[in-house]
Amino acid sequence: MKFRHKALTIKKEIFLMSFAFLATVSLVFSGVFLHILYRKNMENAGNSLRECNAQIVIYTEGMFHENESIVNILSRADTIVDGGSGNPAAVLKIYDAILKDNSNITYIYSGYADGRLYINNYDIPDNYDPTDRPWYQAAVASDGVARLVYEDAANGEWLFSQSKKLVDDEGNVVGAVSVDCSNELISRQLSTRYQYASQRSFITDLSGKVLIHPDERYINDTILNYMEKDSWDKIIAGKVSYGEYQKNGIKAMAYFEQFPGTDFIVCTAINAREVTQPIVWNMVHLLFMLAGLSLLFGFLLSRVLLYRFGGPILELKRRIENVVRGCPEEYREAGFYNAELNGIADSITIIVKNIAKKEEQRKEAEYTSFHDSMTGLYNRRFFSEELRRLDVKRNYPLCIICCDVNGLKLVNDVFGHDVGDQLICRVAESLAGVCRADDILARVGGDEFALLLPHTSGEDAEGIIARIREGFPAENIRGAQISASFGYGVKKKKEDSIAVILRSADQMMYRRKLTESEEMKQQTVANIIEASAKEGLVTELTEKEEHALEQLSAALCPGDEALLKQAYRLRKIGLCSLFQSNMKNEEEIMLSGINRRHTDNSYRILSASGEYRGAAGYVLHYTEHWDGSGWPAGLAGRDIPLLSRVIAAVDAFVSENADGFRLKQHDGWYDPEITALLQNLSEDGIQQESAPGVS
Known part of the structure; x- marks a missing residue:
């Protein structure tokens, strides 16, 4: 029996041949390109490691040399050797001056044989004996400057110490002086020269023992646990500079360089995957691009050849299939160049007219069960049924676009669900405005929509999404x-x-939403701030406010002046949504009692933005009262954040009359120590001595 293979259509055969040819050429090209790219990436990675290591060696060598010079000078200073002749302040004054001029130093201290320890800004543990500490013992055992890494006895911090013994005029060892740099400080300085995300620099000795590392877990570990000893010996001998090692299942590429004249080695390493992974991703992207181009050119070629012959027949076939499925189209002129085909088209038109009326009645009956009441779009039930119906070969490629409204929870929380519903309807209108006749648009969840697009490729989908975004209204809804x-x-x-x-x-949508939702929130917050400014709720600081805030910040929280001013300016932003509810002014809001909600609104609005998130908590609690009668949490005394207390007091201070009526009338509301500072406010600043202990 003779079997016949399944015949291909002309359209498919031409397309497949075109695609095969273009794909072959593209693969050859991509192979050459990826080979060049691989060599270039590896070369760049090696150069980056070498340059970074060279910079770190120069920086670290200079820092260690400078600190060693300081230790040598201090070890010869009479004041340090004799411990200030019983006056620790004389020694600590010298240490303090050096610390102010050297940001690379964490501690300067001296320990003495009689158990004394002179050090600034350090909580000395009970029963602490400096002579038992590693830095002291190393200094006493060395004729020069001893270098070592040890763990601090008080806080467990890892420190790199350079110490030297103190010898009196009679040649007796009376103590040791040390300059320490924290592992964290050195690692932070080294990290400023990184060029790769996984790049890390650390310092070892010649035995491979790790002395300084960004991750303190690896301090005192040895590189030989992760590298072959033969490879390490070649590095020590200066035969090679590049090496590889395996740690925690991760392969690392590393460059090693020894400090001139020392037994220290600087290593800069990166995850090898960070170098190779871009090559893999480029290969994947390139293959997808080439496949898309091959599909596109193959499709164009087949369309040109079949335009006058296959196209009309396929159109008639599609119309007949629609009639068979009970989905006839509106009548339109066929416009074929062939008389026989026009005759067939006329016959199909008669059939369409006969069933059109019944089809209309069926659609009306289905409408109420398959549409969303709020937006008028199809609902999830209809979308599920259409998905099953259209999931057939003739509709391929079949594209599904998922859509999720950004920031709906923020809008609902701040403005209420009515405004959130308006946002959903506005998005629905924009989606419907770009849909084609054959597309299915449905609201499938509270803030989720879905589009079902037959005969739509990924490139077409990107174009549709771009048109949807362009169709979003420029105006906002309540910000x-x-x-x-x-x-x-x-x-x-x-x-x-x-x-x-x-x-x-769905996964693609949620990945994009991580960024786009945050951008929407940022813009929404910006719109609300702009609207609040127009309503007079957010204004530039007056001279009196500026002066009061600066003086209080200098006295109470020197590092938080900018944050304090930001929180103070935005303290009333939460009233903006209340004005939209026909409240005329702040006095009316105060009388209505709704003012007790405005700090909650402010907190929700500001927390949505990374720029203002730091101020949100202080704005939330600035209406708390010192006596506990405030809101929203009823905090009292020092349980109220310091900046919130300052904001409340300054708000009252700048709004009172000349005799301080508001502060005096409600003196139980405000921190009495801050109130005292405000009352002593003058053009020369705040009398800081009048308010000790504010925290």
Whole structure:
């Protein structure tokens, strides 16, 4: 019996041949390109490690040399050797002056044989004897400057110490002086020269023992636990500078360089995967791009050849299939160049007219059960049924676009669900405005929409998403920016699982949402601040406010002046949403009692933005009272954050009349020590001595 293979259509055969040819050429090109890219990336990585290591050696050598010079000078100073003749302040004054001029130093101290320890800003543990500490013992045992790494007895901090013994005029060892740099400080300085995310620099001795490392867990560990000893010996001998080692299952590329004249070695390493992974991703992207281009050119070529012959027949076939499925189209002129085909088209038109009326009635009956009441779009039930119906070969490629409204929870929390519903409807209108006749648009969840697009490729989907974004209205809703995140998946063949396609579209959407939702929140916060400024709720600081805040900050929280001013300016931003509820002014809001909610609104708004998140907590609690009668949490006394107390007091201070009526009338509301500072406020600043202990 003779079997016949399944015949290919002309359209498919031309397309497959075109695609095969273009794909072969593209693969050859991509192979050459990726080979060049691999060599270039490896060369760049090696150069980066070498340059970074050279900079670190120069920096670290200079720092160690400078600290060693300080130790030598101090060891010869009579004041240090005799311990200030019983006056520790004389010694500590010298140490303090050096610390102020040297940001690379963490501690300067001296220990003495009689158990004394002179050090600034350090809580000395009970029963502490400096003569028992490693730095002291190393200094006494060395004729020069001893270098070592040890763990601090008080806080467990790892320190790199350079110490030297103190010898009196009679040649007796009376103690030791040391200059320490914390492992954290040195590692932070080294990290400023990194060029790769996984790049790390550390320092070892000639035995491979780790002395300084960004991760303190590896201090006192040895590189020989992760590298072959033969490779390490070659590095020590100066035969090679590059090496590789394996740590925690991660392969690292490293460059080693020895400090001139020392037994220290600087190592700069990166995760080898960080170098090779971009090559893999470039290969994947290139292959996808080449596949897309091959598909595109193959499709164009087949369309040119079949335009006048296959196209009309396929159009008639599609119309007949629609009639068979009970989905006839509106009548339109066929416009074929062939008389026979026009005759067939006329016959199909008669059939369409006969069933059009019944089809209309069926659609009306289905409308209420398959549409969302708020937006008028299809609902999840209809979308699920259409997904099953369209999941057939003739509709491939079948594209699913998922859409999620950004910032809906923020809008609901701050403005209420009515405004959130307006945001959903506005997004629905924008989506509907760009949909084609054959597309299915449905609201499938509270803030989720989905589009079902037959005969749509991934490139087409990107174009559709771009048009949707352009169609979003420029105006906002009560400050809320209209924004949504999108993801898509395409089913190209029968074997693809539609559930997997839908899941991939969701995953793409949520990946994009991580960034786009945050951008929407940032813009929304900016819009609310702008609206608040127009309503007089956010204004530039007056001279009196500026002066009061600067003076209080200098006295109470020197490092938080900028944060204090920011929180003070934005303290009333939460009233903006209340003005939208027909409240005329702040006095009316105060009388209504709604003012007790405005700090909550301010907190929610500011917490949504990374720029203002630091001020949010202080704005939330600035309406707390010292006597506990405030809100929202009813905090009292020093349980109220310091900056919140300052904001409340300054707010009252700048709004009172000349005799301080408001501060005096409600003196139980405000921190009495801050109030005292404000009352002593003058053009020369705050009398800081009048308010000790404020925290």
